[in-house]
Amino acid sequence: MAPISKPAPTSHAAARALPIDRSESIFSDYKPAFTAHQATVEALRCLYCSDAPCMNACPTHIDVAQFIRKIATGNLHGSARTIFDANILGTSCARVCPVETLCAGACVYNQLGHPAIQIGRLQRFATDWALQSGEQFFQAGETTGKKVALIGAGPASLACAHELRRLGHSPTIFEKRQELGGLNTFGVAPHKMKADVSLQEVDWILGIGGIEVRTGVEVGKDVTFEQLERDFDAVFLGMGLGPDTPMPVPGEDLPGVVGAVAWIEDIKLKKVDLGAVRSVLVIGGGNTALDCVREALTLDIPDVRMVYRGTAAGMPGYQHEWKAAVLAGARAEWQAVPVAFEGQGRVQKAVCAKLDGKKQPTGEKVTLDADLVLLAIGQSKLGALVASLPGIVVDKGVVQAGADGATGRKGWYAGGDCRNGGKEVVNAAAEGKAAARGIDQYFRSK
Amino acid sequence: MPSLWTNCAGIQSPNPFWLASAPPANSGAQVQRAFDAGWGGAVWKTLGQPIQNVSSRFAGHTIGGVRGAGFNNIELITDRPLEVNFREIYETKLKYPKHAVVVSLMVETEEEWKDIIKRSIDAGADGLELNFGCPHGMCERGMGSAVGQEPKVNEKITSWAKQYSTVPVLVKLTPNVGDINPHGLAAKRGGADGVSLINTIKSIIGLDIDRFVMEPRVAGLSTNGGYCGAAVKPIALHMVAQLAQNPNFGLPISGIGGVTNWRDAVEFILLGSSSVQVCTEVMLKGYRIVEDMIEGLEGYMKSHGFETIDQMVGKAIPNYTHWGDLDLNYEIVAKINEKSCIGCQACLVACMDGAHQCIHPQEGTRVPRVDESECVGCNLCKIVCPVPDCITMAEVDNGYAPASWNEYLYQGKAIRPKKGAH
Numbered sequence: 001m002a003p004i005s006k007p008a009p010t011s012h013a014a015a016r017a018l019p020i021d022r023s024e025s026i027f028s029d030y031k032p033a034f035t036a037h038q039a040t041v042e043a044l045r046c047l048y049c050s051d052a053p054c055m056n057a058c059p060t061h062i063d064v065a066q067f068i069r070k071i072a073t074g075n076l077h078g079s080a081r082t083i084f085d086a087n088i089l090g091t092s093c094a095r096v097c098p099v100e101t102l103c104a105g106a107c108v109y110n111q112l113g114h115p116a117i118q119i120g121r122l123q124r125f126a127t128d129w130a131l132q133s134g135e136q137f138f139q140a141g142e143t144t145g146k147k148v149a150l151i152g153a154g155p156a157s158l159a160c161a162h163e164l165r166r167l168g169h170s171p172t173i174f175e176k177r178q179e180l181g182g183l184n185t186f187g188v189a190p191h192k193m194k195a196d197v198s199l200q201e202v203d204w205i206l207g208i209g210g211i212e213v214r215t216g217v218e219v220g221k222d223v224t225f226e227q228l229e230r231d232f233d234a235v236f237l238g239m240g241l242g243p244d245t246p247m248p249v250p251g252e253d254l255p256g257v258v259g260a261v262a263w264i265e266d267i268k269l270k271k272v273d274l275g276a277v278r279s280v281l282v283i284g285g286g287n288t289a290l291d292c293v294r295e296a297l298t299l300d301i302p303d304v305r306m307v308y309r310g311t312a313a314g315m316p317g318y319q320h321e322w323k324a325a326v327l328a329g330a331r332a333e334w335q336a337v338p339v340a341f342e343g344q345g346r347v348q349k350a351v352c353a354k355l356d357g358k359k360q361p362t363g364e365k366v367t368l369d370a371d372l373v374l375l376a377i378g379q380s381k382l383g384a385l386v387a388s389l390p391g392i393v394v395d396k397g398v399v400q401a402g403a404d405g406a407t408g409r410k411g412w413y414a415g416g417d418c419r420n421g422g423k424e425v426v427n428a429a430a431e432g433k434a435a436a437r438g439i440d441q442y443f444r445s446k
Numbered sequence: 447m448p449s450l451w452t453n454c455a456g457i458q459s460p461n462p463f464w465l466a467s468a469p470p471a472n473s474g475a476q477v478q479r480a481f482d483a484g485w486g487g488a489v490w491k492t493l494g495q496p497i498q499n500v501s502s503r504f505a506g507h508t509i510g511g512v513r514g515a516g517f518n519n520i521e522l523i524t525d526r527p528l529e530v531n532f533r534e535i536y537e538t539k540l541k542y543p544k545h546a547v548v549v550s551l552m553v554e555t556e557e558e559w560k561d562i563i564k565r566s567i568d569a570g571a572d573g574l575e576l577n578f579g580c581p582h583g584m585c586e587r588g589m590g591s592a593v594g595q596e597p598k599v600n601e602k603i604t605s606w607a608k609q610y611s612t613v614p615v616l617v618k619l620t621p622n623v624g625d626i627n628p629h630g631l632a633a634k635r636g637g638a639d640g641v642s643l644i645n646t647i648k649s650i651i652g653l654d655i656d657r658f659v660m661e662p663r664v665a666g667l668s669t670n671g672g673y674c675g676a677a678v679k680p681i682a683l684h685m686v687a688q689l690a691q692n693p694n695f696g697l698p699i700s701g702i703g704g705v706t707n708w709r710d711a712v713e714f715i716l717l718g719s720s721s722v723q724v725c726t727e728v729m730l731k732g733y734r735i736v737e738d739m740i741e742g743l744e745g746y747m748k749s750h751g752f753e754t755i756d757q758m759v760g761k762a763i764p765n766y767t768h769w770g771d772l773d774l775n776y777e778i779v780a781k782i783n784e785k786s787c788i789g790c791q792a793c794l795v796a797c798m799d800g801a802h803q804c805i806h807p808q809e810g811t812r813v814p815r816v817d818e819s820e821c822v823g824c825n826l827c828k829i830v831c832p833v834p835d836c837i838t839m840a841e842v843d844n845g846y847a848p849a850s851w852n853e854y855l856y857q858g859k860a861i862r863p864k865k866g867a868h
Contacts, residue, residue, distance in 0.1 A: 108789050
């Protein structure tokens with residue numbers, strides 16, 4: 001069944017301002033868009049489970065069975081509304097969610113040995129239609145006059161701000177960069193989502209109206225926490241994570257040794273010259289490392305290798321992502337850790353210590369060629385920024401908060417990576433929305 | 447090896463699969479290609495005074511993503527010159543002497559019937575089919591279903607045809623009647639050698655909801671058409687069975703209506719058809735579907751020990767009875783196989799919302815539980831379950847001897863207490 005009406009294209013100025021020849025533009029979607037017929041056929045496979053396991057597996061509890069049925073009947077407007085009602089970042093989540101471990105992983109078809117419903121691609125079908133239409137599904141609530149400051153313009157703050165608007169409150173987002181969207185814009189692997197899609201989504205979310213955005217303003221520097229507390233009725237901490245964690249070994253300052261998140265950002269926003277790079281080492285075994293591996297392969301670097309302290313089975317990154325990387329030509333040096341980077345003028349080699357099953361050095365060493373070393377061993381936690389505020393508890397850099405996002409400081413809430421230590425976009429969306437509800441309750445109880 | 451040789455009302459063919467009178471049997475080249483593909487016979491697209499057609503003519507009903515699960519048309523009878531049709535019938539019979547070529551006819555006056563029957567037989571027709579069924583266009587001109595709905599007119603024209611024909615005459619009946627029996631009996635009184643049914647069902651297949659006009663659309667207007675395709679099979683089976691079980695009827699039947707594969711064909715034969723006619727599935731998929739139909743039918747006959755088609759015809763008719771003769775004491779309950787259940791709970795919600803509220807969730811598992819003391823054995827859970835053989839219906843020995851409603855009413859037999867009726 002064809003979409004019920006053809007959406008009119010909308011203008012997304014920020015997305016159009018991105019360079020057309022940026023490095024990520026050569027990437028194709030690893031889960032491409034469905035055609036209308038594909039979507040209908042896939043939607044009709046859905047068993048429309050009662051109390052569906054997919055819905056329960058989603059951190060934002062999207063009513064998956066319901067939105068899929070609406071695709072099958074051609075009711076794309078209703079389908080998108082169901083998605084966005086639960087998760088206003090449904091567009092990016094459709095692309096970046098690890099559905100294999102969340103909704104699709106819970107699909108009962110897995111029990112039958114049949115392929116799970118392709119929930120991410122169906123969600124993309126409905127949300128792409130909605131974004132192209134430019135239609136707004138929700139209206140701002142009756143104005144309460146309550147002002148909320150949100151720190152950071154990533155998924156958590158966007159979800160929080162949008163929900164606050166639905167509840168009638170007045171959010172202001174502070175963002176130190178010029179571009180919005182946080183890691184959705186700067187950090188998502190291009191084969192999952194490109195920066196322009198994130199910027200379009202941000203535009204569309206802000207389309208509810210009444211969300212003030214102040215870019216180029218760094219909280220703690222350009223504006224103090226005290227000022228926020230004075231000028232606003234509540235504060236939401238959604239500043240995410242900080243820069244890549246450095247690797248303090250000899251040669252870490254050599255040109256060509258760079259942080260993974262910083263490198264991904266370059267790929268996404270600029271054209272990066274990789275002409276001389278023949279071999280890449282990606283240090284780490286998490287999902288950022290896996291993203292880097294697949295990106296380097298797509299950028300035609302012939303020798304791409306992951307260096308991880310443990311084994312393939314023990315890596316924190318998703319197994320389905322690693323399998324896909326292997327198919328694309330990736331290799332790995334398991335049970336190894338760099339102890340020095342060497343090279344004349346720029347990095348050429350990495351000397352790695354081999355590790356045993358307990359990740360202790362065996363004494364053996366291996367030297368690997370590397371024109372480029374990407375450090376994907378984590379990002380710094382930003383909890384320290386607010387640790388000095390009385391009442392706020394920070395544990396290992398992570399802001400501590402309850403299910404409603406409330407920190408120990410009255411009127412201060414937190415969500416997303418700064419609160420969960422670094423999880424998926426869908427977790428940030430769920431936490432941001434929950435915090436908005438928490439803030440609303442807080443206003444009502446005052 | 448079972449024989450598929452078919453004799454329907456004296457019209458013989460290598461197998462029971464005939465093209466129905468419709469676009470796939472519009473020309474000699476088509477019918478000959480169909481015979482090459484394996485079709486046993488063809489009922490030539492209805493001949494009469496050639497007409498002018500409209501565009502568009504067809505519309506499909508998509509059900510569950512299946513395009514053309516239902517189908518309708520507003521096309522009329524042949525639009526090609528009669529002499530061309532007769533020449534091609536002649537050529538086809540020359541090349542395919544063993545295949546059945548039945549010529550469908552629709553004209554108005556006795557003189558016209560006399561003339562067109564003679565020309566058909568001269569061209570080599572093995573049989574004639576009187577089109578008393580077409581429910582669109584031609585009926586407005588006093589032909590097609592306008593004839594089929596009037597037993598007296600049906601009988602009269604059939605008798606003309608029998609008077610002038612030297613080959614078997616089939617009367618094609620319209621389903622657009624309350625009860626098919628008087629119409630089948632009228633054909634019999636007129637002397638018909640057999641009947642074919644069903645023709646298409648008067649229908650509006652759907653609307654273009656942006657233009658506020660039905661499909662198929664002709665400029666800004668549309669009209670009702672004839673419904674056919676897989677979706678009509680249940681209606682066709684019923685009408686075929688009604689005539690097959692009528693002790694006063696007894697004529698051979700060529701079954702038509704929603705036959706898409708060999709299983710459908712087996713069903714029509716078991717309910718009394720000695721040949722089956724196919725149109726819509728050929729329009730959607732082409733002549734080559736007959737290969738599977740032949741193999742499937744042969745396989746079925748082998749596995750069930752049938753050597754001839756005749757042995758199958760009407761085999762299920764003795765088991766077709768009235769509701770009042772069904773055993774009220776026969777009791778079945780649903781059983782869910784916990785090992786194969788995937789926990790979709792489709793059965794649970796169907797039973798709760800659509801049946802008798804006897805399937806319940808259980809703590810600690812997504813496998814639902816059947817309350818057998820409440821289960822009425824309705825089949826709904828089994829119908830919605832996506833896992834083959836996960837839900838089965840098990841017979842319960844309740845100690846009651848069989849007793850139908852009629853036996854309860856007129857003989858005072860005991861019936862068991864109702865379940866799920868509180």
